[in-house]
Amino acid sequence: MAPLHKSSNKRPAPSQAGSKSKKPHIETSTTDKKRSRPVTQPVAVQETGSDSEEDFENADSGGEDDDVALAREQDENSMQVDIKPKDPNAARESHKAQKALFDQRRAAKPNSSLLVEAKKVWSLARQKNLKPAERQKHLRSLMDVIRGKVKDIVFKHDASRIVQTAVKHGGQKERDEIAVELKGKYRELAQNKYSRFLATKLIRFCPAHRASILLEFQSQVIRMLLHKEASSVLADAFELYANAYERTILLREFYGKEASLFSVTHGSEEDKTRAKKGLNGVLEGADSERRRRILAALKDILMNIFNNSDKGAVTHVIVHRALWEYLSAINESPDEAEREKLRREIFDSCQELLAEMVHTRDGSRIVREFLAQGTAKDRKQILKVLKPHIERMCLDDEAQLVLFTALDVTDDTKLLAKGLVSAITVSAPKLYNSTQGRRSLLYLVVPRTRRHFTPAQIASLAETDAARSRTSKKSAESREEEVRRAASEDLLRWITESGENLVREPSGSLVVGEVMLHAEGDKADAIQALLKALASPSTTDPHPIDLPPTSRLYKTLLQGGHYNHSTVSVERVPTSLWDSTVFAQEFVKTVGRDQTVGMCRGEGNGAFVVAELCDALLRGEAKEVRKEVKNWFGKDVVKEIEGSEAKGKKVLLEKLSLL
Numbered sequence: 001m002a003p004l005h006k007s008s009n010k011r012p013a014p015s016q017a018g019s020k021s022k023k024p025h026i027e028t029s030t031t032d033k034k035r036s037r038p039v040t041q042p043v044a045v046q047e048t049g050s051d052s053e054e055d056f057e058n059a060d061s062g063g064e065d066d067d068v069a070l071a072r073e074q075d076e077n078s079m080q081v082d083i084k085p086k087d088p089n090a091a092r093e094s095h096k097a098q099k100a101l102f103d104q105r106r107a108a109k110p111n112s113s114l115l116v117e118a119k120k121v122w123s124l125a126r127q128k129n130l131k132p133a134e135r136q137k138h139l140r141s142l143m144d145v146i147r148g149k150v151k152d153i154v155f156k157h158d159a160s161r162i163v164q165t166a167v168k169h170g171g172q173k174e175r176d177e178i179a180v181e182l183k184g185k186y187r188e189l190a191q192n193k194y195s196r197f198l199a200t201k202l203i204r205f206c207p208a209h210r211a212s213i214l215l216e217f218q219s220q221v222i223r224m225l226l227h228k229e230a231s232s233v234l235a236d237a238f239e240l241y242a243n244a245y246e247r248t249i250l251l252r253e254f255y256g257k258e259a260s261l262f263s264v265t266h267g268s269e270e271d272k273t274r275a276k277k278g279l280n281g282v283l284e285g286a287d288s289e290r291r292r293r294i295l296a297a298l299k300d301i302l303m304n305i306f307n308n309s310d311k312g313a314v315t316h317v318i319v320h321r322a323l324w325e326y327l328s329a330i331n332e333s334p335d336e337a338e339r340e341k342l343r344r345e346i347f348d349s350c351q352e353l354l355a356e357m358v359h360t361r362d363g364s365r366i367v368r369e370f371l372a373q374g375t376a377k378d379r380k381q382i383l384k385v386l387k388p389h390i391e392r393m394c395l396d397d398e399a400q401l402v403l404f405t406a407l408d409v410t411d412d413t414k415l416l417a418k419g420l421v422s423a424i425t426v427s428a429p430k431l432y433n434s435t436q437g438r439r440s441l442l443y444l445v446v447p448r449t450r451r452h453f454t455p456a457q458i459a460s461l462a463e464t465d466a467a468r469s470r471t472s473k474k475s476a477e478s479r480e481e482e483v484r485r486a487a488s489e490d491l492l493r494w495i496t497e498s499g500e501n502l503v504r505e506p507s508g509s510l511v512v513g514e515v516m517l518h519a520e521g522d523k524a525d526a527i528q529a530l531l532k533a534l535a536s537p538s539t540t541d542p543h544p545i546d547l548p549p550t551s552r553l554y555k556t557l558l559q560g561g562h563y564n565h566s567t568v569s570v571e572r573v574p575t576s577l578w579d580s581t582v583f584a585q586e587f588v589k590t591v592g593r594d595q596t597v598g599m600c601r602g603e604g605n606g607a608f609v610v611a612e613l614c615d616a617l618l619r620g621e622a623k624e625v626r627k628e629v630k631n632w633f634g635k636d637v638v639k640e641i642e643g644s645e646a647k648g649k650k651v652l653l654e655k656l657s658l659l
Helices: 053-057 066-079 088-108 112-125 132-146 157-169 172-181 186-191 196-205 207-215 221-225 230-241 244-255 257-261 269-275 279-283 288-307 317-331 336-356 361-373 376-394 399-409 413-426 435-442 455-462 465-471 476-503 506-518 524-535 548-559 580-599 606-619 623-632 635-642 649-658
Strands: 561-564 569-572
Touching: 112 132, 112 157, 132 157, 132 172, 157 172, 157 196, 172 196, 172 207, 186 196, 186 221, 186 230, 196 207, 196 230, 207 230, 207 244, 221 230, 221 244, 221 288, 230 244, 230 317, 244 257, 244 269, 244 288, 244 317, 257 288, 279 288, 279 317, 288 317, 288 336, 317 336, 317 361, 336 361, 336 376, 361 376, 361 399, 361 465, 376 399, 376 413, 376 435, 399 413, 399 435, 399 455, 399 465, 399 476, 413 435, 413 476, 435 506, 476 506, 476 524, 506 524, 506 548, 524 548, 524 580, 548 561, 548 580, 548 606, 580 606, 580 623, 606 623, 606 649, 635 649
Parallel strands: none
Antiparallel strands: 561 569
16 A cells, blocks of 8 residues: 655745735835814715815816817817808818817917826826836826916916826925916915815925925914915815824914014024913013903914804814914913903804814813813703714714713703713614723713723823812712712613624623613513523624633623732622622523533633633522532533543633632
8 A cells, every 4th residue: 555645835846836926016006194084074974175086086077178169169169160061171171270260279278288298207207006216207208298387377267187196196306396487376276175184294204394385374364264265275284294293383363463573583492492382481471461362363373263164164173273382372361350251252253163173182171171070051052062983982982082071071961961971872772882982971971981991091081080070069979979860770781682783792801891881770570681691692603702802701790890910810890780699590590501511612612601601600599590500410411521622621610610
């Protein structure tokens, strides 16, 4: 009998593998950063401010090229000719005359020959499936054509796209060259329907020229913010691309003419150091009268923006930064009556617009400050404005902090339960799968826990605690308890209805575990839903207990709390909220012998779960149930477990011996 050859796992030699086909080269473009989206904006509508690559190159996809317009006019004129002319030569002569008129009108336009030549090269350079070397060759040719003429052609919609292509695909040398050539024209670029995309891209891709570009906007920033086209250019520059000093160039105009007149604008180190402090740097060393004038000017500008909310500037970060600096400045006023008066005036002017601010860091902080400093009536008004957008806010990192602060500072928990808590719990099926949505659900039952909230988030939420202590009457503990009680019924009902699906998902297991441990109310139905997921699962491939998140969930519930690695112990919740011994007894009753013993034979974490089941029974007083489980694991079963590869079998056998 011929000997059997062992199969080899080695890769075949290159000669055996044959020729390796090359993968086609595909150019990848980096994804543009996007401005934060207001929660008031419909999801389906694309934000006009953050232009995509397609918008950038096709800024006016609906517009007509001049040549196309002339050709269309020529076609319309030709339609006036009879379909079947009696004299064929007459039709030919008519077409010649129209073509001559077409060429004459095109040639009469400024830079017509330049545009014709540039479009020929542009049509080659803008193709998508080009190798880098070939594209750069066409771009060099394009730059040779438009060099020195960029300022003359950039405001035409068709020629603007030519320059945009050079910026998009060109190198830093070409971008800087275009940026220098357009010096002195950036305000016009930003206000033009077609060239505003080019202005944004030059701010993004030309950091060496960014400060000089932004300086061209000085004295016109507020007007540009209220401009339909220029507003998005300023918003993108401030939020996405500018550094700390460059942002102050745009902010300086908010502080009024006096602050702008007496500030250094040459970019000196002294200017940069002081400018980075923002409004505090402007007010540094100012007497009370000058301080009052600067704050009054800032308030007037902000109110002007709020009164023109239809322009869209209210949603921009630059406005939120200016407003937050104003609130911070008036909070430092020693006169409490003056401080409250100024805060009331600015709140009354923007209270209907607060939902358009919560999506940014500064905007979120503003609304949270109004919640913490406001009266019960103010908080009710704020919640009324936010109510239509609660689900969207739950899914936003910054906006959800506003909801958390509302839960922290509002004494009227009946109002919270009706207007805020119920809106969050009803949306639980849509929220639990995302990190942000999951945090929104968990804050109702375990607020500010390090298990689910980062130290930065907890520190940010704690910033309003001092104001809360002055304006709220209830203690934080009693308010948290009332919020938890208000949320418990809906969350437990959700687990009862969807428990089997939730426990199979990592995100669902996290939420279910915290709700079961900390929620208040009758949990019997929810417990049965969770145990039936083990007793008769809809699918056993894999069995729920073999899924790591699921096994951790049941292990935690049987432990009665989470395991703390620092103290090497289980932090059990009060038995008034969750009694693990009762859950263990229901586990035995509902899951039964076959499923429980089967868990110990698998290769998953079932043995650890059954070990915790035994430990929970040992802590309880149900001796009959303990004896029943002991009988399930006879000598044959124990011997089978000892010889198996099950994880945690040693821990399980140890716990079984104690029953």
